Amino acid sequence: MKKIIYLLKRGQLVFALLLFNLSFSQNSTLTGVVSDANGKPISGANITIQNTAKGTSTNDEGSYEFSNLQNENIVIIASYIGYKTTQTSVNINGNTIQNISLTPDANLLNDIIVTGVVGQKTKIKSSLSITSLNTKQIEQSAPRSTAEIFRSIPGIRSESSGGEGNSNISVRGVPISSGGSKYLQIQEDGLPVLLFGDISFATADIFTRFDGNVARIEAIRGGSASTLSSNSPGGIINFISKTGQTEGGTVRTSFGLDYDNFRTDLDYGAKIGDGLYFHVGGFYRAGEGVRKTGFTSNNGGQVKFNITKEFENGKITVYAKFLNDKAVAYMPMPVQVTGTNSNPNWGNVNGFDATTGALQSIYLTHNVGLGPDGELRRGNVADGMNPVSKSIGANASFNLEQGWKLDDNIRYSANSGGFISPFPAEVGSSSTIANSFGVGSSLTYANSGTPFDNPNGLVARIHMFDTKLNDLSNFMNDLKITKKFDKVGITAGFFKSIQNISMSWLWNSYLQEVSDNNPRLINVTNATGNLLSENGLYAYGVPTWGNCCTRNYDTQYNVSAPYVNVTIDATDKLSFEGGLRYDLGKVSGSFAGSAQTIFDINNDGSISVPETSVSAINTANETAVHYDYDYVSYTIGANFLLTEKQSLFARYSKGASAKADRILFSGLDYTDGNKINSLDFLTQAELGYKQKFTKGYVYATAFHSKTDEQGGYEATSNSIIKNNYKSYGLELESSYNVSDNFNLRGALTYTKAEITSGNNNGNEPRRQPKLMYNLMPTYSFLGDKNTIGLSFIGQTKAYTQDSNELIMNGFVIANAFVEIGITKGLSANFSVNNLFDTLAITETEEGAITENTVNYVRARPMPGRSTSVALSYRF
Numbered sequence: 001m002k003k004i005i006y007l008l009k010r011g012q013l014v015f016a017l018l019l020f021n022l023s024f025s026q027n028s029t030l031t032g033v034v035s036d037a038n039g040k041p042i043s044g045a046n047i048t049i050q051n052t053a054k055g056t057s058t059n060d061e062g063s064y065e066f067s068n069l070q071n072e073n074i075v076i077i078a079s080y081i082g083y084k085t086t087q088t089s090v091n092i093n094g095n096t097i098q099n100i101s102l103t104p105d106a107n108l109l110n111d112i113i114v115t116g117v118v119g120q121k122t123k124i125k126s127s128l129s130i131t132s133l134n135t136k137q138i139e140q141s142a143p144r145s146t147a148e149i150f151r152s153i154p155g156i157r158s159e160s161s162g163g164e165g166n167s168n169i170s171v172r173g174v175p176i177s178s179g180g181s182k183y184l185q186i187q188e189d190g191l192p193v194l195l196f197g198d199i200s201f202a203t204a205d206i207f208t209r210f211d212g213n214v215a216r217i218e219a220i221r222g223g224s225a226s227t228l229s230s231n232s233p234g235g236i237i238n239f240i241s242k243t244g245q246t247e248g249g250t251v252r253t254s255f256g257l258d259y260d261n262f263r264t265d266l267d268y269g270a271k272i273g274d275g276l277y278f279h280v281g282g283f284y285r286a287g288e289g290v291r292k293t294g295f296t297s298n299n300g301g302q303v304k305f306n307i308t309k310e311f312e313n314g315k316i317t318v319y320a321k322f323l324n325d326k327a328v329a330y331m332p333m334p335v336q337v338t339g340t341n342s343n344p345n346w347g348n349v350n351g352f353d354a355t356t357g358a359l360q361s362i363y364l365t366h367n368v369g370l371g372p373d374g375e376l377r378r379g380n381v382a383d384g385m386n387p388v389s390k391s392i393g394a395n396a397s398f399n400l401e402q403g404w405k406l407d408d409n410i411r412y413s414a415n416s417g418g419f420i421s422p423f424p425a426e427v428g429s430s431s432t433i434a435n436s437f438g439v440g441s442s443l444t445y446a447n448s449g450t451p452f453d454n455p456n457g458l459v460a461r462i463h464m465f466d467t468k469l470n471d472l473s474n475f476m477n478d479l480k481i482t483k484k485f486d487k488v489g490i491t492a493g494f495f496k497s498i499q500n501i502s503m504s505w506l507w508n509s510y511l512q513e514v515s516d517n518n519p520r521l522i523n524v525t526n527a528t529g530n531l532l533s534e535n536g537l538y539a540y541g542v543p544t545w546g547n548c549c550t551r552n553y554d555t556q557y558n559v560s561a562p563y564v565n566v567t568i569d570a571t572d573k574l575s576f577e578g579g580l581r582y583d584l585g586k587v588s589g590s591f592a593g594s595a596q597t598i599f600d601i602n603n604d605g606s607i608s609v610p611e612t613s614v615s616a617i618n619t620a621n622e623t624a625v626h627y628d629y630d631y632v633s634y635t636i637g638a639n640f641l642l643t644e645k646q647s648l649f650a651r652y653s654k655g656a657s658a659k660a661d662r663i664l665f666s667g668l669d670y671t672d673g674n675k676i677n678s679l680d681f682l683t684q685a686e687l688g689y690k691q692k693f694t695k696g697y698v699y700a701t702a703f704h705s706k707t708d709e710q711g712g713y714e715a716t717s718n719s720i721i722k723n724n725y726k727s728y729g730l731e732l733e734s735s736y737n738v739s740d741n742f743n744l745r746g747a748l749t750y751t752k753a754e755i756t757s758g759n760n761n762g763n764e765p766r767r768q769p770k771l772m773y774n775l776m777p778t779y780s781f782l783g784d785k786n787t788i789g790l791s792f793i794g795q796t797k798a799y800t801q802d803s804n805e806l807i808m809n810g811f812v813i814a815n816a817f818v819e820i821g822i823t824k825g826l827s828a829n830f831s832v833n834n835l836f837d838t839l840a841i842t843e844t845e846e847g848a849i850t851e852n853t854v855n856y857v858r859a860r861p862m863p864g865r866s867t868s869v870a871l872s873y874r875f
Helices: 002-025 135-140 146-152 430-435
Strands: 028-035 046-049 055-057 063-069 073-079 086-091 129-134 156-159 168-171 184-188 214-221 235-241 248-256 260-273 276-289 298-311 314-326 333-339 344-347 366-370 376-380 385-399 404-429 442-445 458-471 474-485 488-505 509-513 522-525 537-539 551-569 574-592 594-597 614-617 623-643 646-658 679-692 696-708 712-714 719-721 724-737 742-755 771-780 787-795 811-823 826-833 841-844 855-861 866-874
Touching (some): 028 073, 046 063, 055 063, 135 214, 135 771, 146 156, 146 771, 168 184, 333 404, 366 458, 376 458, 404 430, 404 509, 430 458, 574 646, 623 679
Antiparallel strands (some): 028 063, 046 073, 156 168, 214 235, 248 260, 248 866, 298 314, 333 344, 333 855, 385 404, 404 458, 458 509, 509 537, 551 574, 623 646, 646 679, 679 696, 696 724, 724 742, 742 771, 771 787, 787 811, 826 866, 841 855
16 A cells, blocks of 8 residues: 555656656747848848748847747748748757848849749749839839839839829830720739720729738839739739738828928737738828829728638738829920930920929819709819729638648728829910900909910810729639649639629810919900900810710720640759630620710809700610620740759740720620720740859849730820731849948849831830839948938830831930938938939920921920938837
8 A cells, every 4th residue: 555655656756857848848939139141130021930821030139039939959040031941950949049140132033923923933943034122122213103113114104294193104014005004904812903004084003002001012114914813914013011920010191391292101010819810001192293283183992901810721812902092193385396306405394394394273163054954063183183992802822731731812892982183185376275266265364354464375185084983893703723743833723703894984075274383264355345264264075176075985804814834844943934824705785985965064044155065975866786896815935943042944925904984985896796906916935044142132024025916096186096016125133232231222124125016107106215214323321220212213215106217316314312210110201203303205296396386295204303201210
């Protein structure tokens, strides 16, 4: 009995010791500091323990900590944007300290990319031309709009003179025939913002905003873009959101010093549980903007939210977005041109500064007419481009058994809003404009009744582009499943999208003086003394353009696109990739044009001269739309890793971009898809070289493209554009750390483009410069929290129109910034856009001038000098 009691006591002691040891082994702590090569702490670096769900991020002092660890050997992984990811083996034995030093990766060639690929790949191992921009690089370029961000991407031509949207964006000499981004998709987290990038008055960039929610932007040109997204044979620009996996946030307030703008951005993300994290952020801004409009032209904001749950074999992210922003739309403006077509002198009109002036005015704040159902409709000019988007979506990614992987990206966006802006249909002398209403007609100011006496003697015939975006909602789902068989990977996917295009146009005509300071409206009186206008409005419609533009669209585009992609790792250095996609579109709905009627618009009981012919939707004569289209896209590429630091790639692709509203009102049979010019095709070949250095990198891609356009409608010229094109050229992109404190980054694109059909066969496409370039030197001083930098954005001359007569001069836009670290987490940024107030013309309505005389043309110049200050706190 005593022996039994003794053994029980010994057993209790052993059991207690085991519990003690187990308890001790579960309470070890790992701490350390992550720093750069100079020993400076790195805040926000991601630290994870390999093969576990445990992860954290460094604080402002670069410190990290893991608690409740067992005593064993583990591997910790440290990563941060701009640095090489490192893996470190650590023997946990009680409280353990492990410091980590990260090495800069100036070229980011080892960045994992997700855009235009079926799985994550490093840049150097992909057969793609791809550029990544992080938030710091974007802020340093001092952009005033989303489209200005794209100017630093090689191969991309972004005409950002239209404001916070309505920009013309093209790639590699591919033409801009009707505005927007026809051959290039703008995406948010892997799904297109809109199914078509060139919808009239609803371009994709209008519904896209850059703010603190964005982690980085990835842009690919050519390559697999044609097979991994619909209507994107030219490329993809993808806004990738932060997820909160790295805890922290930013509060940033900026305001203009020499222009009226105030904006506050706020974002924050963090882990809220084991494998559970979120991110939320947004902005709100208000102000007149960089041009003088006379009222608050920019007013609104955006909120985005996502939450991610990680599982043992994958993760799910649910996200939402609410955008309601009003941004002024800048149309072409009066610009003076002298000299010759081949050697013009561009300058300001007397009384109108082309870099700061605008057509908006306190005297023209509303546009009234008949809506789509015959009701009175009133548009507020201060609304400008007013996108309203309510989106909700989810992204799921799971590694299944036997090497299968499932990815699904789904989103529904309820999109609506409006677009309203004055467009100058004509700029002429007061006598020319007056006599267009009959010989002997005279002009007076609408607000005072006094005779017209503007010193420059110029009057603008204004067509108010007033478009209600009733319903631009879309549903998108991209489902794909991947299987890896040894060295062969196969991905099969199915993309489904339904895009509504419902909008109503109501365009009226006004007369307005040419002035950059709240131009006044002008009335016209005929020779017999009869008043032909009311408060500057002379027509409820646009008779100069045949009253073409009171319209209503109600169409829906239902697209199904199965696709397959195959990757082959032939050797450790040689890989191949090929893709095939079939797009099937089913289009239905209707549209209706205008009819003239008599209507008492102002309800004064009498019919004025403008009210004798009021444009209204001709609801009795709608045109039915019911047709199908289909096209096949394909791509094949190869990448050869010469060394770990250099590679060669080649790629050949063909894809198409379908038309939507641009071909309506063209007199076609919209119930027979074989009789509709609904598709434009783009073929591209690429040969690229990637080289990584100790302190930098260089990309070089030679390209050739061929575009077969079947025609498109352009509202401003009321005409069908029908041309084929070819182009070849070279893209260069590089970054180099000259020293520890001095970095030089830049890009250059040479393009030789040619029209290959029609009356302009052999000419260069309009607005296509041979050379585009950007250069950004930055220098850190007094520690890495103080930076000064410049950016130069330039291009050589280009023709205004395909006729190749009038030349737009080349230009260089210089921007500057300085960022000062005030204290831990707090910094101030001072930036100047267009430092030298350069007159840079990007678009002109006229194709020629009368040589050696003074001409007044309608052009879109880049905004002039604007200076801003921002105060940021990162926590």
